[in-house]
Amino acid sequence: MISSLITxxxxxxxxxxxxxxxxxxxxxxxxxxxxxxxxxxxSENQVIVFTEWMGRSPQIIEDQITYPLVSNLQGIPKVxxxxxxxxxxxxxxxxxxxxxxxxxWARTRVLERLNYAQRLLPEGITPTLGPDGTGVGHVxxxxxxxxxxxxxxQRALQDWYIKLALQTVPGVxxxxxxxxxxxxxxxxxDPVKLQFYNVSLMDVMNKVKAANNDVGGRKFEMSDMAYIIxxxxxxxxxxxxxxxxxxxxxxxxVRVKDIGTVQLGGDLRLGIxxxxxxxxxxxxxxxxRYGENADKLITAVKEKMKEVEKGLPNGVTFxxxxxxxxLIEAAIGNVKSKLIEEMxxxxxxxxxxxxxxxxxxxxIIQIPITIAVSFILLNAIGLSSNIMSLTGIALAIxxxxxxxxxxxxxxxxxxxxxxxxxxxxx
Numbered sequence: 001m002i003s004s005l006i007t008x009x010x011x012x013x014x015x016x017x018x019x020x021x022x023x024x025x026x027x028x029x030x031x032x033x034x035x036x037x038x039x040x041x042x043s044e045n046q047v048i049v050f051t052e053w054m055g056r057s058p059q060i061i062e063d064q065i066t067y068p069l070v071s072n073l074q075g076i077p078k079v080x081x082x083x084x085x086x087x088x089x090x091x092x093x094x095x096x097x098x099x100x101x102x103x104x105w106a107r108t109r110v111l112e113r114l115n116y117a118q119r120l121l122p123e124g125i126t127p128t129l130g131p132d133g134t135g136v137g138h139v140x141x142x143x144x145x146x147x148x149x150x151x152x153x154q155r156a157l158q159d160w161y162i163k164l165a166l167q168t169v170p171g172v173x174x175x176x177x178x179x180x181x182x183x184x185x186x187x188x189x190d191p192v193k194l195q196f197y198n199v200s201l202m203d204v205m206n207k208v209k210a211a212n213n214d215v216g217g218r219k220f221e222m223s224d225m226a227y228i229i230x231x232x233x234x235x236x237x238x239x240x241x242x243x244x245x246x247x248x249x250x251x252x253x254v255r256v257k258d259i260g261t262v263q264l265g266g267d268l269r270l271g272i273x274x275x276x277x278x279x280x281x282x283x284x285x286x287x288x289r290y291g292e293n294a295d296k297l298i299t300a301v302k303e304k305m306k307e308v309e310k311g312l313p314n315g316v317t318f319x320x321x322x323x324x325x326x327l328i329e330a331a332i333g334n335v336k337s338k339l340i341e342e343m344x345x346x347x348x349x350x351x352x353x354x355x356x357x358x359x360x361x362x363x364i365i366q367i368p369i370t371i372a373v374s375f376i377l378l379n380a381i382g383l384s385s386n387i388m389s390l391t392g393i394a395l396a397i398x399x400x401x402x403x404x405x406x407x408x409x410x411x412x413x414x415x416x417x418x419x420x421x422x423x424x425x426x
Contacts, residue, residue, distance in 0.1 A: 020369055027372020034375050035293040035384040038327040041136050045101055047110045048130030049073070049093040053122065062086040064122055069093050072117035076109045093127075103132060103290045131174035133287040139294050140301055141322035143179075143275060143283035148315050152266055154282035155180030157316070163284055165308045169300050171292035179273035180282035181266025185241055189260035197254045199247040207246040208256070211235070238262045275321070283321065291382070298325040335390040342397045343367050350401065354408060363404035370400045 009016050051065050066086045073095055074082050081096040097106045107129060114127050121127070131137075144154050144162075155177065163175045189204065217229030235241055242257035256262060275281045288297050305318050346367070351360045371393055375385075383389055 020365075023376075024369050024372050027369070027375050030375040030379045031372065031385075034379055035291070036295040036328060036332060037136075037384045037386045038294075038324060038331045039136060040384065040386045040388045041134050043135040045097045045099055045103060045106065047095045047097070047103075047107050049095065049110065049114065049127050050130055051091040051093075051121075051125060051127040052089060053091070053125055054089040056089055058086045058088055061089070061091050065091045065125065065127075066093065068120040069114075069117055069127065072120070073110065073113055076106075076113055078106070107132065131287050132290050133173040134290055137173065137288040137290075138285050138322075139288045139324045140286040140298050141283065141320070142286075142305070143281040143319045143321050144316060145319045146282075146313070146316040149313070151180040151280055151282060152183050156183055157312070158282050158284060161311070162308055166284070166286065166301060166304055169297070169304050171289050171297040171300070172286055173289040174287040176285040176287065178283060178285065179280060181269070184265060184267050185235070185238065186263050186265045187241070187256065187260055188263060193259040197247060197249050197259060199254060199259060204246050204256070204259070208241070208244055211244040238264065283319075293384075295325055295328050298323065298328075331387045332385065332390065335387060335394060339371075339390070339394050339397070342394060346397060346401050350405065354405075354412070356408075356412070359408040359412065363401050363408060366404050367397060367400055 049069060051069070053061060053065060056064075066084045069091070070082050070084050070093055073079075073093065076095065078098045078101045079095060080098055083094040083096065085092045085094075095106070095110055097103075110129065118125075118127065144158065146154050146157075149157070158177050158180070159182070163177055166172060166175045187204070187208070189201070194201070194204075211233055212235045213233050215231040215233065217231065220227045220229050241262045242255065244256050245253040246256060246259070247254040272280050273283070286297075286301055288294055309318060343364075347360065347364045350363050351357065354360050354363075374393055378385070378389060
């Protein structure tokens, strides 16, 4: 088999060269398509289900949310394991799938099962899926340099403008905000006035919730004209909240401002985000979608940030806190330089020992073709170009040329013996 293959190759050298050239071109195309990252993604193929029920203890979360979800998510196809964690007010369920399972197929199956499992949960509780990213998906962190704005205004700018713009970049799974204060209207009620007007706290909550709403009406015809009736009730400022009626006292409406005060404040915080000990900052974390090219994604995010920066208030700029592209370029650049050095050394050694440039060329040309073919296999398997895979290629360069050296030396020996036999006969 091998001898016939060698014989065919020798008789059809141009076809072999054409096939080698086609493999090289195909490999170069795959090199450009292969995702680039600094570190390999060894995380499990998982889907995270997050459920929030604020104010409840971990035991209640475990009994009423975590256990019903886990018991109903176990029957999904290709599931390897289901893990869960119950915390104060929060439940996390981790559905681990087989490694060869498509992540979006897995998320669809989990969503289908959640539609059934939600009926077992308390009223008003809705489980949500985590972003389609992995544990190494945090590729870019940024903060806002806006010393003239308070932390509440910076957080509002981040949540309602910057975050929404950056999430439109292809390959971004989520932009998580951190730092600052989330603005909210706060009702500070006087218990003495509540008792005096005979208004309960639940009455205030229900009335305020019902008042913050737009309602639609029927069509009203007058003078051959049709008018659409609708009620406008969305709260737009503090005065709207203060004028909401929550009860009556001797036929007189009791409004929010009669039983307390309304103020604009920040949501309860569990921590702060400080940068280098210089004070609190507001920023975001760009989470990469599963299987994306980290280097290209970071470049696209930076280009988008330049566009977004044009619409920011005067004096507000972005400051980069973590940029994985620097690590990617340093790691890939170091491995590439070592690859070039190894190829040069191997070429030099082959030329010195064989002292025949045509034989050396036939050996050296195997290196770029083999490396290019390895990227075809990397794309087929779904692996990225990282420091681990490229180092493996660098270590294999010596093995790549071994067979070529052995075959060339063997052919050279047979030719020498054949010439010696011919000379003895003559």
